[in-house]
Amino acid sequence: LAKTTQPISMDSYEGQEVNITCSHNNIATNDYITWYQQFPSQGPRFIIQGYKTKVTNEVASLFIPADRKSSTLSLPRVSLSDTAVYYCLVGEYAAGNKLTFGGGTRVLVKP
Amino acid sequence: DTAVSQTPKYLVTQMGNDKSIKCEQNLGHDTMYWYKQDSKKFLKIMFSYNNKELIINETVPNRFSPKSPDKAHLNLHINSLELGDSAVYFCASSQDISTGGAGWQFFGPGTRLTVL
Numbered sequence: 755l756a757k758t759t760q761p762i763s764m765d766s767y768e769g770q771e772v773n774i775t776c777s778h779n780n781i782a783t784n785d786y787i788t789w790y791q792q793f794p795s796q797g798p799r800f801i802i803q804g805y806k807t808k809v810t811n812e813v814a815s816l817f818i819p820a821d822r823k824s825s826t827l828s829l830p831r832v833s834l835s836d837t838a839v840y841y842c843l844v845g846e847y848a849a850g851n852k853l854t855f856g857g858g859t860r861v862l863v864k865p
Numbered sequence: 866d867t868a869v870s871q872t873p874k875y876l877v878t879q880m881g882n883d884k885s886i887k888c889e890q891n892l893g894h895d896t897m898y899w900y901k902q903d904s905k906k907f908l909k910i911m912f913s914y915n916n917k918e919l920i921i922n923e924t925v926p927n928r929f930s931p932k933s934p935d936k937a938h939l940n941l942h943i944n945s946l947e948l949g950d951s952a953v954y955f956c957a958s959s960q961d962i963s964t965g966g967a968g969w970q971f972f973g974p975g976t977r978l979t980v981l
Contacts, residue, residue, distance in 0.1 A: 796974060796975070803968050855909070
């Protein structure tokens with residue numbers, strides 16, 4: 755499984771855009787990139803998944819350069835409720851493959 | 866309706882006891898998982914079942930035994946509980962309809978196990 759590296763923590767303010775970059779230099783051809791969000795005392799929640807280029811949904815955008823060795827999760831106009839831990843995961847998610855979580859990035863949104 | 870539910874939410878017990886945690890998903894998913902999140906907040910896979918068949922069994926002590934009576938349920942039984950078993954246990958499920966599908970997993974609210 756490709757190893758991922760992401761910042762331990764980030765601070766932001768309400769209304770700002772938050773960008774979290776994840777490095778995955780050893781990503782394999784069949785690997786997908788997935789981001790999860792976890793609030794205190796809750797289970798992780800799927801945010802977005804992509805393979806290449808850009809993916810956007812109602813919550814976030816995921817930017818993946820052509821070499822796929824990194825990816826950036828973009829959270830537009832964050833609010834206090836976006837304070838959470840964000841995990842970047844890389845893997846070939848065929849049936850039953852496990853998710854390998856790293857330490858994640860703790861995002862603190864301040865008023 | 867809760868997609869993935871776990872019971873109990875909190876479990877406090879003495880060392881040496883046997884306990885079970887139940888998990889149910891109403892999403893019609895094919896695969897279910899158990900994860901353990903320790904005090905340092907690292908999430909690690911323990912088991913995975915696909916259509917009631919065990920497909921992932923990480924290096925977990927034999928005291929932990931998953932049981933899947935049907936596709937919608939995956940229970941975790943723990944024998945002879947030890948202090949180190951204290952953690953939050955999460956159940957999850959996924960629908961593996963295509964490559965990449967298992968990357969989208971739905972997690973339950975967690976069960977906080979405290980062994981005294």
